[in-house]
Each structure stands twice: as structure tokens, then as C-alpha cells.
Amino acid sequence: MSQYKTKHINDFTKKELQELGSKGQLIDVRQPEEFELGHIKNALLHSVENIETFKQSKNKTYYIYCKSGNRSRKASQFLAQRGYDVVNLDGGYTAYEQQHHNDNLSKVKEDREIKDNRKMFNYSNL
Template sequence: MFFDRLPAVEAAEVPSDGFLLDVREPEEWAAGHAEQAVHVPMGEVVARIDELPRDRRVHVVCRSGGRSAQVAQYLIAQGYDAVNVDGGMHAWQAANRPMVAADGSPEAFVL
């Protein structure tokens, strides 16, 4: 299976200045997301691919890692340097990485 060979990083290893692509649905994003993340729901990635940088690594995250693995696989096939964030936002929250809610408040959680 390709996902077994898919490049992945732990949430704690994502650089604070790294490009983080959150592919969750809008209600998941609104509940809590990484402050520096860029939100492009999975279903919009193909149409919005030009918004993603080709000159730096794209760290792809979702709730638990499944959707982001699919998006990372797609981006790699398109020539991007992409990696899956293992464990998704659940792992991000467990690693005590900073999160905010849609209104910018620090009271964020993973849906």
C-alpha cells in the first residue's frame, strides 16, 4: 500500500514557520486549528492547488491523518514536496502545539 511509504512527520516535528495545510471541513476548522495553518478543505484542493507553494514543504493535516494522507499523496504526484502530519490534529493537540478557534480565541479543540 502506498500510504505505508508516504512521507510523514510527527506533529511535534512540524516547524513553527512551516507551511501547514489543513484539509478538514469548515466546521472542524472553526472549532480549532493551528494558528499558522492555511485552510483548503480536501474537496477543494484540486481547484485551489495554485494557492500552495511549490518552493517549500507542505505539511498536510486533517483530524486523524487519513484525509491528509490522501491529499499528501495527490500533491506528491503533482510534484510537490508534501508530507502527512501523522495522527492529524488529535496528535497536534496532544503535543500541546498552539491552536486557535475561528474567532482567534485560544479556546480551541479538535472536532
């Protein structure tokens, strides 16, 4: 039985995930309606239910993700058994979204602090 690698999705920065196309291909194995609600940039959709129809080059690495890691684990095992170089991205889109959401919250907090500091500084005394 062929093995596949597992890495946590948060082991990659957002930029690194989006640029995986130069090293391989991101594959989202969720349902089309989940994909439409949000996905990692440059990911291709290939639902786990149709994974047996996956016919891509075996000369690249495929980074597989789903919502949390369960479906991607099944898809990764299936593809690895067929000779594909596969990395299962554990944590899935949920972990990716949480990390990205926290990045946005930090930026919003920073912007709010800048605005608050400007309010405290009285420009009329200049």
C-alpha cells in the same frame, strides 16, 4: 508515482509547528467548521474535497494535516503526484491537541503544587 514523506505530528514541538511558515506552509485539509473549532497557528485551510483546486508555489514544502491522518494522507498523495514537496503529518490535529492539552495539564498541576506548598508554609511565624 511521486512519493511524499510522513512524519508524526508529535515529532515537532508546538513552537516548531507554528514556525513552519519559514520553511514551508501548514495546510489543514479538514472542513471549515473543524478548522474554526481549532487549528495550528499559521495553518491555511484547504479542504481535501477541494484539493484539486490547490494552486500554490511548488518552491516550498507543504505540511499537510487533518484530524487523524487519513484525509491528509489522501491530499498528500494527490499533491505529490502533481510535483509538490509534501510532508503528511500523521496523527493530525487530534494528536497535536492531546500533546498540547497534556502540556497545559502539567502547567496546571505545577501551579496547584506551588499554591499547596504556599498554604503549608505559615507566614505568620516570620
